[in-house]
Amino acid sequence: MKNWSMLPVECISHIISLTSPGDACRSALVSTVFREAADSDFVWRSFLPQDINQIISKSLFPSQSSLNSISIKDLYFHLRIRHQHIILDGNMSFALEEKMGKKCFMIGARGLSIAGLGEEEDALGYWRWTTVPASRFCEVAELKNVLGLDIKAHIKTKMLSPGTTYAAYFVYQLLAYRYGFARTPIEFRVTREQSRVEAAYHGVVLDPSAASPRAQYRGDGWMEVEMGEFFIKEEEGDNASVECSVREASGTKSGLLVEGIELRPKFNM
Helix, strand or coil, rough: CCCHEEEEEEHHHHHHHHHCCCHHHCCCCCCCCHHHHCCCCCHHHHHHHCCCCHHHHHHCCCCCHHHHCCHHHHHHHHCCCCCCCEEECCEEEEEECCCCCEEEEEHHHCCCEECCEEECCCCCCCCEEECCCCCCCCCCCECEEEEEEEEEEEHHHHHCCEEEEHHHHHHHHEEEEEECCCCEEEEEEEEEEECCCCCCCCEECCCCCCCCCCCEEEECCCCCEEEEEEECCCCCCCEEEEEEEEEEEEEEEEEEEEEEEEECCCCCC
């Protein structure tokens, strides 16, 4: 350990930057020299996305000037998914995955394509925009009464972390007066829009009161179901994109709140 401590702090920082956020935190416990190296902006900037300044500039979070008043390490922990998220342009939220600092996005209901619901209230009375205290967004979509579902989200793959497997999650609530979700599976699919081979749809029953539900409680007042997964290559084309689809074509349904579709890294356990 003495030999390590004789190295310049900059060298130790460079070595730590090649590890992970967890390793950096553990390294800070070794000695005062390692703490100085592990807490440096150089180390924590390496764990942040390269376009973090651009992302922050699109949010309600103070942009470039705020980086002068907060350390890069504090910014990293501020953005971790369990602690904080920032809203981008009102229709999308951003956070960092806990372990490796990979990008996480949620496309809010206002950013989705929902058949029968546009910017204004649904004239036919199938959907309406409403506010929910538990939501990170100003408004969510409430399904009042409709025959069939058709919801889509689109995202450019260049926005996501390269070399990463992502999963898409449908984030929702079912109201007490819900109808039509206990037996009829809702179909989900995640596919690359430019792919010649389309992924198959798979069905999931959304009501947690149904037998063997695949829906999961998130701990933030919402539920989610996994829609599918996809891999982001190290080099993605500028026009590459992913489509996440929700559909159901039979049976009347009501009492569904849609917060959005979240994309976050998926790691093998």
